[in-house]
Amino acid sequence: MAHVTGGKPENLETGLVLRILALALGMFAIGTDSFVVAGILPSVARDLDVSVSTSARLITAYALAYAILSPVIATFAARVPRKLLLLTGLGVFIAGNIGTGLSQTYEVAMAFRVVAALGGAIYTPTAAGAVVGLAPTEKRATALSILFGGLSAATALGTPIGTWISGYTDWRGTMYFVAAVGLAGVIAVLVSLRAVPAPPPVRLRQRLSPLTDVRIGLTLALVLVAYCGLFILYTYISQVFAPATGRDTTTLAWLLFAFGAAATVGNLAGGRLTDRFGNHIVINTAGIVAVAVFATTPWTNRHLATAVVAMSIWGVCGWAMLVPIQDRLVGARPAAAQLSISLVSSANYIGVSLAPVVGGFLLDHGVSAGRLGLPAAGIVAVGLVIGEIGYVLIRRDQARPHAAPVALSTDGRSSDAPANR
Template identity: 50%
Template sequence: MDRRLIVMAAGMFAIGTDSFVIAGILPQVAASLGVSIPVAGQMVTLYAISYALLSPTIAALASHWPRKRLLLAGLAVFVAGNMMTALATGIGWVLASRVIAGVGAAMYSPTATATAAALVAPERRARALAVVIAGLSSATALGAPLGTLIAGFGDWRATMWFVSAVGAVSGLAVWATLPAIPALPAATLGQRLAPLKDSRVALTLATTLFAYAGAFSVYTYVGVVFDRATGASPQVLAGLLLAWGLAATFGNLVAGKLTDRLGSRRIIHGALLLMLANFALTPWSSAQLWTAVPAVVIWGLCGWGLLVPQQHRLIGLAPAAAPLLIGLNSAALYVGVSTAGVIGAAGIALLDRHQVGFLAAGLVAAAVLMAALADMAINKAARRHAAAGAGVAA
């Protein structure tokens, strides 16, 4: 396996750990700083909003930077933000530091995935994306539990130092391993943003947003949705989440190979339809442990297996705008994650905690529709291009 991809995946592991570990240390943060858990929970919100808003913006504005320099700058800002979190003495500084960490993540993540695609031949592009994204998905299985364990032995600040250390080591590896990668060809900001006018791009991004809003509306409240299966045992719940994270990592890597072999369309629709059926059955599958385990495994496989073909599709639509489009896809994902908490809470209030899966299934159904409309737009553009080529040849 290309060690350059592994190095960039290590940085994604740090970013993913930072995204997912906060939920496990919120009670400690709240008690330490003398605030309520909902107030401390804004650490997650501000990080996600910073990441979502700035990923496409930085990808467009910093496109003239050499890729290696942008990767290193992103990790430097990310590490600085996490060190600031570890040292902060009040909730105001903690929240400000999460915005800074989000800026660093927004600089690094789209650049890493776009660079991975640029380092390999087109027929290996999806597998390269899968390797780098595996750093993000493996953070759910390894990074977040390890960070929570560190907080248990020490305190939440030790966890933030751990995330900082992983980011710093990744930065050193990027500096020592990656070759100099030139910036994108010169273009105006308007030219860089031109793909946003393309309905194929807009519909693909909408697919990501709806799919992950649905998936994380359940994940945010997984403890109460699956409480019958776990018997409200933290240990059993941790086991379920470990199964979810391992399935996510495996699904992500398999999706890369399958996308290179079969194309993105089949993998996107297959993953979405399985997710739709799985969430629709959650009110029943969450009742017993023997049905909950396969439910979370299918959820992890399909949820994270969707990300690679989505990015592969976007890069194929406009290769020259790859960093911007991947930044926008990351933004769509994080907007979905950010809104999932509100959506899931509404589902619990309007329906029942065990029926949030119905709401998730509805959102994934919207993603299926967006993907189908994207297919139609892509096919229409291909026919138009073929007709134009035939006209020129005549």
């Protein structure tokens, strides 16, 4: 779920666009796999003979493995040829999803979710690095926005389609669908990509170095905590909105489509709104509106019309926050901006991995699915408070430029932080 800021979508050479779109197809498969399990949890739980809250831990296994493995693999596979690494990642991803679909026990399915996450962790940072190597410097942000548009498209199209397929086959059919999209990504990479230049290697310690800055740590904690709250409802969406959907899979798929389309709008709007109003206003406005939407779900989940409105607002707000958060990280420590932004994805996925566990705990301890939005709203609010503390520290340091902490760039040069709105 990484997103990028800036860039204009014009003047990219056609051949380059096609190569980036080939890479984006793989991102579409991986993004679909990240989100689609939430729409098929009841089917998984029935078939594997576990509770819904237990089956939701398949999401935890995937997201947590992805978050941990991405920076590790990006470090230790730095010298492997990029095209080989891309194809390996998609191959492992496909095997993980086929294995999940063939699993006859919950434990085996859990293991294959980790395998699928390993494939995604190999592919995603490699694809991002490949785009950086292929695109001219002045078009880099635009090229990255096309690549990560595959993730946005996954929420708008991949997840609803996968959920709809489960209604006509079962949850295993959804896993095979994801594997098929991954195979299409393999073909696209084979046909479209020649040799890709490798980025300079970065040590793992260097990748994690921004965490020593408390301002960056608090901003990443905002991502982790807020997106844990945001994805509690998404994980258990089939139960939360059961009164509105009547537990019909097709209706749920349309509800997920509304969410995904709104998320795409939020992702696109986040950058422009940040440029105009600053990251502080955009993050807090989107977060507060999301808190209000979550707090009202005990009433909006009763009818399909109100559920669509709630899901659409939630989608816009959730995805509108990521770009300004990255903008805040850039302003806090510009010389380490790329390293800081690379950690956003891990923080996001750790939050996503915690959501099923926290939501399952709440469901198992007396909170009904229909009222799950209330504690979720509280968790998002806590994330906003953490982010506000980080923002105050950033502003304090910027108000005293001579006392501002010095950041070291990847080449050892120092830089002070510029203004951060």
